[in-house]
């Protein structure tokens with residue numbers, strides 16, 4: 365898989381060349397197996413291959429990988445651990461569930477909760493964004509399913525995006541369709557990737573894009589024809 369250039373950088377872990385290639389090669393032989401580190405929390409599984417420096421973080425929170433307080437907390441802890449592991453240079457975030465990358469913020473977290481709990485949840489959403497956006501590692505979203513609203517934010521916050529091509533999968537900040545205004549920093553993250561005009565239209569109409577449509581609008585430089593990638 366090949367990826368395009370980005371405007372961010374400044375970390376020693378970024379490759380010298382601005383064009384970065386990630387090889388997802390055949391299964392390793394025995395000597396390589398010892399270089400693999402796995403860790404699993406209830407909602408997130410992480411596999412780090414120290415020989416390549418690439419970690420794969422898989423979301424495993426059925427039914428839809430919604431971003432609950434628990435999920436976000438586990439996500440931040442997993443990212444921090446990788447951040448502290450000097451053998452890790454890049455992380456691929458993806459889903460272990462069929463058809464869904466992430467359904468976005470957990471709606472149940474925003475209903476009938478105490479002000480304290482709401483505050484804690486909202487802080488965790490912001491923390492996820494800050495940690496992912498500010499990561500020293502190369503971050504890649506392998507979007508193997510639908511990714512509305514907060515799921516889209518997470519993908520946009522990564523340095524690169526690859527999406528599986530399937531007409532049933534949509535990605536976008538569709539909050540308007542839900543009667544919610546996307547927070548300004550959701551909007552800014554989208555502007556940084558696809559520009560003002562596309563963002564304006566997408567947010568006004570609450571659009572969800574298919575992989576080829578999103579590619580045309582420069583959401584990413586690659587998409588994957590397999591339904592699972």
Ligand SMILES: CCCCCCCCCCC/C=C/C(=O)SCCNC(=O)CCNC(=O)[C@H](O)C(C)(C)COP(=O)(O)OP(=O)(O)OC[C@H]1O[C@@H](n2cnc3c(N)ncnc32)[C@H](O)[C@@H]1OP(=O)(O)O
Pocket residue numbers: 427428430463464466467468469470471472473474481482483485486510512513514515539542544545546547
């Ligand atoms: C306290 C906060 C203070 C701050 C206040 C400001 C708040 C502003 C927030 C603004 C930003 C908002 C960002 C968001 O991300 S809001 C969430 C937006 N996401 C959605 O609306 C997704 C809706 N879901 C879907 O479109 C589909 O479910 C999906 C395409 C993801 C999957 O479709 P599928 O047909 O496969 O599955 P189902 O629809 O049958 O769903 C299966 C079960 O999953 C539950 N579900 C779905 N989405 C969510 C979700 N986001 N949170 C929690 N639960 C979710 C769904 O209800 C089904 O459950 P049941 O099986 O129990 O019925």
